[in-house]
Amino acid sequence: MSFQNLYYKRTTATAKACYICYKPTTAVLATIDTSDFLYTCTIHLSDHGFATRVLEPESENKIGVSLEEIAKVREQWEQKQKRKKESEKEKEKEKADKDKEADEGEKKDDGKSDMASKMPGSLSTSGSSTPKPAHEKYILHRDIFALRVSEHRRRRQTSQAKDLAPRLPGAPSSSLS
Secondary structure, rough: OOOOOOOEEEEEEEEEEEEOOOOEEEEEEEEEEEEEEEOOHHHHHHHOOEEEEEOOOOOOOOOOOOOHHHHHHHHHHHHHHHHHHHHHHHHHHHHHHHHHHHOOOOHHHHHHHHHHHHHHHHHHHOOOOOOOOOOOOOOOOOOOOHHHHHHHHHHHHHHHHHHHHOOOOOOOOOOOO
């Protein structure tokens, strides 16, 4: 059973001995499925001879929505705004026929359309806030990772030997005379 050299930093409630210096620590490096974990001090995490932090590449869109979907929604929104403007104009024409105050109604509509044209820009800026990742990612140094893999291999072989031992025949107890 091999695992990937990608560990996530997590904190625990109980402190245990550090893998390197044996001081009590609550910082843990664990694989995604927690098949391997090791307690380490935060000082060791900054040491490049032990582990290197993996930085996430900055992407334009971290919300998980593609640019095509954003363009499609924006197009639909613009079409709805055009329909609203047309229906408002029709209502104003009817109102102008009744009240004969079309000049004042058009001035109010111009102000509303300016506000509506500013709305899409404000929506896109609010979506630009980037969420912080839940856990920091680390890659162990190749020698430290090789120690972890060999330790797991040794544990697996020991457990296999214990499982196999009861099925093997016993040594002869009588003498050969």
